[in-house]
Amino acid sequence: MIFCTNHLVDKGVVVDDRxxxxxxxxxxxxxxxxxxxxLYGSWHAAQFQGTxxxxxxxxxxxxxxxxxxxxxxxxxxxxxxSIGQFMAEDGSFMTISNKDENAYFSFTFHDGYLVGSIxxxxxxxxxxxxxxxxxxxxxxxxxxxxxxxxxxxxxIKKISLGNSPIKPYNITATxxxxxxxxx
Numbered sequence: 001m002i003f004c005t006n007h008l009v010d011k012g013v014v015v016d017d018r019x020x021x022x023x024x025x026x027x028x029x030x031x032x033x034x035x036x037x038x039l040y041g042s043w044h045a046a047q048f049q050g051t052x053x054x055x056x057x058x059x060x061x062x063x064x065x066x067x068x069x070x071x072x073x074x075x076x077x078x079x080x081x082s083i084g085q086f087m088a089e090d091g092s093f094m095t096i097s098n099k100d101e102n103a104y105f106s107f108t109f110h111d112g113y114l115v116g117s118i119x120x121x122x123x124x125x126x127x128x129x130x131x132x133x134x135x136x137x138x139x140x141x142x143x144x145x146x147x148x149x150x151x152x153x154x155x156i157k158k159i160s161l162g163n164s165p166i167k168p169y170n171i172t173a174t175x176x177x178x179x180x181x182x183x
Contacts, residue, residue, distance in 0.1 A: 008021070008022040009034075010034055010037075011034050011037075011039050012028075012031070012032050012033055012034035012039045013028045013032050013033060013034060014034050015027070015028050015033045015034065015035050017035075017063040017064055017065070018052075018053075018056045018061070018062070018063060018064070019033060019035070019049055019052055019053040019056060019064055020056065027053035027054075027056055027057050028053065029046060029049035029050040029052070029053040030045070030046035030049060030050060031046065033049055033053075035049075035064060035066065036066060038066070038069070040067070040069065042069075042070075044067070044070075045067055048064070048067060049064060052064045067134060068083050068084035068085075068115075068116070068130065068133045068134060069082075069083070069084065070082065070083040070084070070130060072123075072126075078120055078121050079119075079120070079121065079122075079123045080118070080119070080120045080123070081117075081118070081119045081123045081126040081129075082116075082117070082118045082119075083116060083117050083118075083126065083129055083130050083133055084108075084114075084115050084116035084117065084133045085108060085110075085115045085116040086106060086108050086116035086117060086118050087108070087116070088108055092110060092111065093108055093109065093110050093115075094108070094109045094110075094143060095107065095108045095109075096109075096147060096148060096149055096152065097118075097149065098148065098149035098150070102121050102122065103119070103120060103121035103122035104118070104119070104120040104121060105117070105118070105119055105120075105122075105149045105152075105153065106118040106119075106149075107129075107149065107152050109139060109143050111140075112138055112139055112140030112143060112144070113136055113137065113138060113139060113140075114129070114132050114133055114137060114139050114152075115133060116133065117129045117133070125153060125156050125157060128156050128157070128159045129156055131159065132156060132159060137159075139152075139155070142155055
């Protein structure tokens with residue numbers, strides 16, 4: 001932990017997209033790092049940020065694009081996963097949800113993009129939902145005419161790496177393949 005009076009600190013040590021602090025020689029990652037107003041507080045985020053901060057500290061230029069916050073719980077024998085921004089902020093968001101005797105699904109969209117989800121009971125598609133959110137997958141065609149949760153689930157199940165019905169518009173450097181450490 002760093003104790004300095006000359007660093008920009010809010011909820012944590014404030015970092016930019018390179019995870020660099022207000023001091024050019026110091027990078028921060030994990031529980032202490034506040035990126036775009038977020039303290040992630042998870043092992044997954046800490047590992048990811050640590051990799052990016054380490055690469056930048058040796059002269060690489062890798063940006064942390066942020067990751068959707070996600071939580072997985074098991075309560076009373078039921079699996080529950082929440083990913084991303086699952087609460088609508090205003091009228092520009094659209095949330096669709098459905099519950100039956102075995103499961104609850106909620107999907108939140110903003111400007112045609114899936115930005116968050118809650119799944120309770122059946123969490124089988126949570127990995128694909130997370131990838132769709134992380135890659136900023138465009139669901140505009142699907143949601144423009146009105147859609148129900150079954151249609152969204154069926155669409156998400158078709159997602160596969162390399163042959164997806166979803167067309168990502170911007171995959172940030174959130175994914176590190178292609179970073180050459182020896183260049």
